[in-house]
Amino acid sequence: MSAIASYRNAALEEVKKVVELGPKMLEDLSSSMAKSFVFGGVSEAxxxxxxxxxxxxxxxxxxxVDACYKVTRDALATGAQNIRVLERFIGLHIPQMGESLERSIASRAHAWRMCTIPVSHLDIQLSSPRDGNNFGVTVQMMMSKFLKEEREKMEKSLAESSKYYSSRADAIDKFTHLKKTSKSETKSSSKTSATGGKDGDESKESSSSSTEEKTTHGDDEMNLHRARALAALDAQAYVDLSVAMQTMMDGYVCILDNLEKNWEKLENPRGKNYGGYGSGGSSMVY
Known part of the structure; x- marks a missing residue:
């Protein structure tokens, strides 16, 4: 078995595991969401x-918010990782193209490579047969597009949510009632040497260090508007995480549903009797 064939078989086993564990994963996420997102709306939060x-x-x-932050980011990271497994599976099950298509693609390959289509989609377009039983290939292309869109949404939410603590730190830093302490340390050293004196050569070294600490006492009362701003920031993060979590779960269940409905076309886009990539035939090309 060639290296590519082993990758193809490994991708198939990985996808089967993702599909098998999918319902349990969604069940666990639903349970975690119910426990973490406890408020009925943004005003209540x-x-x-x-x-x-x-x-x-x-x-x-x-x-x-900390609890929501953890469960949501874990879900987004896992979802995006699993989708990459599915994308790899489909990419490795694209059928072998026929000679007529090879000639057609050869004449247009340069022009296609200069276009703005993402590489993963371009690879599918360059490799997908346009003659014969092509419905399965169309399913592959549509599924690949759907997977890419859902993964990018998850990865974008993952990146955006990471800014929460930085924004919160900036908001807290603007409060004027907090006691602020600063420390500064000063070090100095000197070295002198003398030769030919009464006592012969002489060398002296000295060093000193001092530390200064300053404490600034702020206003007696907390600024109410600053407090409202911080509460609003936390509430917005809470809502954003809730939306990201629900969107991720909706997309993931649709992915599992599409996989179940179109499994045969995704694994064998031109049928099991077709010889070539993405088929159950015996004349695989490696």
Whole structure:
């Protein structure tokens, strides 16, 4: 068995595992979402977050958003990773193209490669047969497009959500009631040497170090508008994470549904009796 054939077989086994574990994964995500996203709407969340700041301790973590942050980002990362497994499976099951198509593609390959179609889609277009039983290839292309779109949405949400703590730190830094402490340390050293003196050559070294600490006491009361701004930021993050989680789950269940409905066309786009890539035939080309 060639290296490519082993990759193809490994991709098939990986996809079967993803599909098999898919329903359990969605069930676990639904359970985690119900436990983590406890508020009925953004106003309820914002009011609860503002109330938790009434004591003035704005630097403490928002445990609710922290829990949502973790479960959502884990789900997005896992979903995007699993979709890449599916994309690899489809890419390795594209059928072998016929000679007539090879000649046609050869004459237009340069022009196609100069276009703005993403590489993964271009590879499919350059490799997909246009003659004979091509419906399965069309299914492959449509599924590849759908997978790419869903993966990119997950990866975008993953990147956007990572900015939460930076934004929160900036908001907290603007509060004027917080005590701020700064430290500075100063070090100095000197070295002198003398020769030919009464006591002969002489060398002296000295060093000193001093540390200064300054504490600035802020306003007596917390600024209410700053508190509202922080609560609103937390509430927005809560909603964004909820939307990202639900969107990820909706996309993932649609992917599993499409895989189940079109499995034969995705694995054997030109039928099991067709000899070539992506078939169950015996005349595979490696």
């Amino acid at each position: 914002e009011a609860a977050f503002l109330s938790s700041l009434s004591g003035g301790d704005v630097e403490k973590a928002n445990d609710t």
